[in-house]
Amino acid sequence: MKTKLRVAAVQMNSSLDKAKNLAEAERLIRHATAGGAELIVLPELFNLYGDLRQAAAKAEPLEGPTAQLLSALARELAVYLVGGSFAEVAAGENRAYNTSLTIDPSGNVLATYRKMHLFNVDLGAELRVCESDNLLPGTEITCLETDFAKLGISICYDLRFPELYREQASQGVELLCIPAAFTQRTGRDHWELLVRTRAVENQCYVIAANQVGEHAPGSVSYGRSLIVDPWGKVLTEASGERAEVVLADLSGELLTDIRRKLPALKNRILP
Numbered sequence: 001m002k003t004k005l006r007v008a009a010v011q012m013n014s015s016l017d018k019a020k021n022l023a024e025a026e027r028l029i030r031h032a033t034a035g036g037a038e039l040i041v042l043p044e045l046f047n048l049y050g051d052l053r054q055a056a057a058k059a060e061p062l063e064g065p066t067a068q069l070l071s072a073l074a075r076e077l078a079v080y081l082v083g084g085s086f087a088e089v090a091a092g093e094n095r096a097y098n099t100s101l102t103i104d105p106s107g108n109v110l111a112t113y114r115k116m117h118l119f120n121v122d123l124g125a126e127l128r129v130c131e132s133d134n135l136l137p138g139t140e141i142t143c144l145e146t147d148f149a150k151l152g153i154s155i156c157y158d159l160r161f162p163e164l165y166r167e168q169a170s171q172g173v174e175l176l177c178i179p180a181a182f183t184q185r186t187g188r189d190h191w192e193l194l195v196r197t198r199a200v201e202n203q204c205y206v207i208a209a210n211q212v213g214e215h216a217p218g219s220v221s222y223g224r225s226l227i228v229d230p231w232g233k234v235l236t237e238a239s240g241e242r243a244e245v246v247l248a249d250l251s252g253e254l255l256t257d258i259r260r261k262l263p264a265l266k267n268r269i270l271p
């Protein structure tokens with residue numbers, strides 16, 4: 001991993017208005033680069049959030065307007081973008097993939113990840129979600145090399161499945177990028193706990209960019225986007241109130257030092 005790297009988590013309050021969400025994403029990406037970010041992570045379904053039926057109905061192809069905007073911004077600003085996610089058209093299906101593109105500073109797509117674990121939960125009147133009604137699961141684990149670190153991409157509910165991250169760590173990942181729309185109801189008890197746990201158990205940096213606030217009636221996200229170091233220390237945390245950008249400086253030396261002094265990844269016995 002590169003010695004020093006400034007990264008950003010973009011927290012958004014996306015709505016059902018796609019044009020407005022794209023304009024807001026652009027504003028926040030420009031703000032992050034003005035702060036010196038070299039890698040920027042957006043939240044899950046940043047271009048339209050609050051009603052999965054509408055998101056699926058307005059799904060885009062891989063080279064659609066959302067991807068084109070991300071690519072143009074990455075090129076113009078010369079940054080790496082983990083472009084949150086958007087609903088991607090799936091041929092012959094009325095459901096969509098929940099897809100994250102990672103784009104390099106030349107505007108090229110380096111990786112495409114489709115959310116593997118779909119959030120199907122019933123917590124009674126407080127929270128009922130069945131993503132499978134409108135979304136299709138992906139099947140591929142995604143790790144990629146960049147100039148500065150090896151990245152692992154995942155999305156939101158994936159956070160609850162440690163085997164995914166253990167596989168990414170086994171493939172040499174150093175920085176976990178996690179776009180999310182973690183709910184208010186579950187987030188207050190589980191968000192920080194899960195993000196920090198994934199960092200500690202895999203000795204990785206984590207950038208977890210969340211949605212925040214009310215998106216549509218009954219759809220509320222927890223916010224508190226986090227950047228965590230491989231010791232599990234929170235380097236920066238956003239509020240639970242508003243759209244904002246948080247920045248942190250990552251150190252390749254710290255990651256190497258932690259892995260050398262406490263070689264838990266090497267000390268594994270079970271497969």
Ligand SMILES: NC(=O)CC(=O)C(=O)O
Nearest residue numbers: 119156157181182183186
């Ligand atoms: N929204 C999600 O995909 C996941 C979530 O909110 C949770 O796991 O809790």
